[in-house]
Amino acid sequence: METALDQDLELSDQALLVLYCNGDQQAAALLTQRLAPRLFSFCIRLLGDRSEAEDVVQEAMLRLWRMAPDWQQGEAKLSTWVFRVASNLCTDRLRKRGDIGLDQIEEPTDERPDAEVLLMQADRKSALDLALANLPERQRQAVILRHIEGLSNPEIGEILGINVEAVESLTARGKRGLVAALSHKKEELGL
Amino acid sequence: MTDQNDKAAPGSEAELDALFAEARAQTTAPSEKLMARILEDAHRLQPSAQTLPGTVPPIWSRIHGALGGWPIIGGLTATVMVGIYIGFSDPTLVQLQGLVDEDVEISDFFASDTLFFEEGTS
Structure with a gap:
């Protein structure tokens, strides 16, 4: 869903994070709509399990909200940062269970x-x-x-x-x- | 199956690219429940404006914080107002008649101090 804020201003992810820190709840919704589907698509392909992918995406976004007040402008792209977090979380899970079994992929x-x-x-x-x-x-x-x-x-x-x-x-x-x-x-x- | 799919049988990089394009089009959407959980976390952890990185709060905000908040500022304001009132109020309102003798003698208890002033002026 594209909101008036998103459509009119075409704010960057970083700008939305600053708005989020200012108490703008719409900014959190926009960031979630932008980032969560891409993260989920990536995680479910890596993990092959919907439930695990959802847990990883929620955890990655949680770390984003926690990190928000300390975000340094211009250091990295927000999407890159959150993908890195999700990638590491997926790696941890894959290593814990060995690897994806071929029989886990739905027929x-x-x-x-x-x-x-x-x-x-x-x-x-x-x-x-x-x-x-x-x-x-x-x-x-x-x-x-x-x-x-x-x-x-x-x-x-x-x-x-x-x-x-x-x-x-x-x-x-x-x-x-x-x-x-x-x-x-x-x-x-x-x- | 479309013609494109028929052509895109696996076996070469070009055909693999066609499979990637199909995969991009067939992304799995996250559930509404997940989106709601993420937003719930966001609202729970949302910081206040004062904790923004790289921002300096206004001078009044810093004074307010340094003094200890509104209760302390209220007490200070009341004290200042009382002080101003006492300073400007008419001293004749204080009735001393009957409490002290009407004949008042003024004594110079520090007469020697005038010597210093006199020396300074010479």
């Missing part, structure tokens, strides 16, 4: 209308999710952030704590891994 069902079309789309999505799940964790994060969330290499570098060259290397290796994994699935998926 497509054929109980909905246009089941054939949905099944094919779901197959393609599942194929990508499975291939992503088989990548090493850092490659998986870099590929998701670059090619699905659409972040720039410098932003990804800040999130993962590495330089741009390392990001390029991770995404290139990740893409090669995905191509290799998906080419084996080609016939199996009937694509």
Whole structure:
């Protein structure tokens, strides 16, 4: 939902955080609408579990609210900061449980209308999710952030704590891994 | 399935890019409950304006804080007002008749002090 404040002023995330600190409750709602869906999309792809992804997003946003009074203007992009927090939280969870099991990714069902079309789309999505799940964790994060969330290499570098060259290397290796994994699935998926 | 999907079978980087585009279009939205929980946290932790980073509160705000708040300032104001009233009030209102003798003798208890003043003027 785009509010008058958002539409008219097109405030930056940082400006909204300052308004939040000034007691503006609408600013908190706008920041949540901007950041939470992107974080959730990223986390659910990394974790493969809706409940865990929601917990991570809530925790990352909670840390944002706590940090708000101490935010230093011009240091980093707010979205990059909160993605870094979410990335670290996801990493902690993945390390605690080992890794994503392939059986945790939902299988497509054929109980909905246009089941054939949905099944094919779901197959393609599942194929990508499975291939992503088989990548090493850092490659998986870099590929998701670059090619699905659409972040720039410098932003990804800040999130993962590495330089741009390392990001390029991770995404290139990740893409090669995905191509290799998906080419084996080609016939199996009937694509 | 669309033609685009038919063309986008996995096996090359270009086809992989098509899969990424589909994935971007199929994002899973967070639940309303999650959004509500996040906003609840935001409102609970919302700081007051005085804690903004890099801002200096106005001078009156700092004086107010240094003195200890409105109760102290109220007491100080009352004291000042009483002092001003006493200073400007008519002293003849104080009736001394009958309490002291009407003949008043003024004595110079510090007559020697005038020597210093006289020396200073010479």
